[in-house]
Amino acid sequence: MKFCLIALLSLRTHESLLLALGLAIVLCVPTIAHCAEESLKIGVNSDYAMPLIKVKNTETSRELQSGILKELGSEIANELERKPQWMLLPKRRVAPALIAGDVDVICHLNEVWQPAIRNDVWWSQELYRSNNVIVTLKDTKTPRSIKDLHGKRVGTVLNFIYTNLDDDFKKGLIQREDGPSNESNVQKLLHHRLNYVVMSNIEFQYYKKSYPNLVDVDFGLDSIMTKCALSKKSKISLSALNRAIENIKKSGTLERIFKSYY
Numbered sequence: 358m359k360f361c362l363i364a365l366l367s368l369r370t371h372e373s374l375l376l377a378l379g380l381a382i383v384l385c386v387p388t389i390a391h392c393a394e395e396s397l398k399i400g401v402n403s404d405y406a407m408p409l410i411k412v413k414n415t416e417t418s419r420e421l422q423s424g425i426l427k428e429l430g431s432e433i434a435n436e437l438e439r440k441p442q443w444m445l446l447p448k449r450r451v452a453p454a455l456i457a458g459d460v461d462v463i464c465h466l467n468e469v470w471q472p473a474i475r476n477d478v479w480w481s482q483e484l485y486r487s488n489n490v491i492v493t494l495k496d497t498k499t500p501r502s503i504k505d506l507h508g509k510r511v512g513t514v515l516n517f518i519y520t521n522l523d524d525d526f527k528k529g530l531i532q533r534e535d536g537p538s539n540e541s542n543v544q545k546l547l548h549h550r551l552n553y554v555v556m557s558n559i560e561f562q563y564y565k566k567s568y569p570n571l572v573d574v575d576f577g578l579d580s581i582m583t584k585c586a587l588s589k590k591s592k593i594s595l596s597a598l599n600r601a602i603e604n605i606k607k608s609g610t611l612e613r614i615f616k617s618y619y
Contacts (some may be wrong), residue, residue: 395439395440396441396442397433397439397441397442397461398459398460399433399434399464400446400451400454400459400462401426401427401444402446402451402465403419403446403447403448404447404448404514404516404517405424405426406538408560408562409424409425409426409559410423410425411424412445419445425614426464427443428617429464432601432610432614433585433602436605444459451466452473455478455586456588460588461587462586462593463585463586464484464584465487465583466583466585469581470518474586479586479588480585481584481587481598482599484583484584484602484606484611486580486581486582486583487559487580488557488575488579489519489555489556489557489558489578490555490557490561490573490576490578491553491574491575491576492556492561492564492571492573493546494547494571496570497553499572500574503576506522506552507530508531509552509553510550510551511552511554512536512542512545512551513526513534513535513536514538514539515536516535519578519579521576521578522578539556555578558573558575559615561573562618562619585602
């Protein structure tokens with residue numbers, strides 16, 4: 358579409374003001390409509406590992422490649438008709454990023470895990486259950502209670518909180534051995550450098566597929582229903598986010614995502 362602007366030139370003398378049509382200059386100015394797709398800024402805790410996230414490291418950057426949280430985030434963005442924009446965050450940056458509005462949403466969270474910002478963000482409806490299990494090898498004696506872990510080397514992840522075991526860790530009843538991830542802990546377990554490993558039921562189902570010699574014992578440790586935390590500075594409403602999650606659950610998409618990793 359073109360808009361034409363006609364400029365009229367006038368001549369002015371010292372004696373009088375005369376109007377004359379000297380020249381008509383036609384300037385044609387094209388206009389272009391730009392439609393930029395809005396994005397959904399999705400934060401991801403970079404301390405997680407598979408099956409939640411898989412990160413590709415290069416010399417200059419880190420890129421989220423795959424994982425349950427990437428697929429879940431993509432589905433939420435699709436429901437909200439937005440383009441997903443990923444932001445990898447270390448655990449210590451999760452809360453500040455939500456409060457500042459640097460990200461719109463971060464999933465696989467709960468008020469219990471982030472008590473400091475319980476009232477500073479909006480919490481979505483429940484996503485799925487996560488609880489910790491004790492993992493060992495088939496040829497290792499299966500613990501019948503937490504007391505059976507006393508004096509044993511138990512693999513944990515650095516900076517992670519284990520509510521139901523922390524007292525025993527602090528008292529030295531259980532030897533806590535931190536690793537960078539549960540992938541490294543599983544390798545230590547397979548090489549008999551650990552007696553047991555604490556990990557989520559989600560992680561166990563994933564590793565069990567690759568290492569069938571693993572077995573788990575479920576004492577109901579740290580059971581929680583995960584949610585998404587929505588920044589109060591986001592343009593996305595909580596009701597819209599909840600509708601997106603509800604659609605993903607009802608359609609069977611969430612179940613399909615999990616099954617693809619088990």
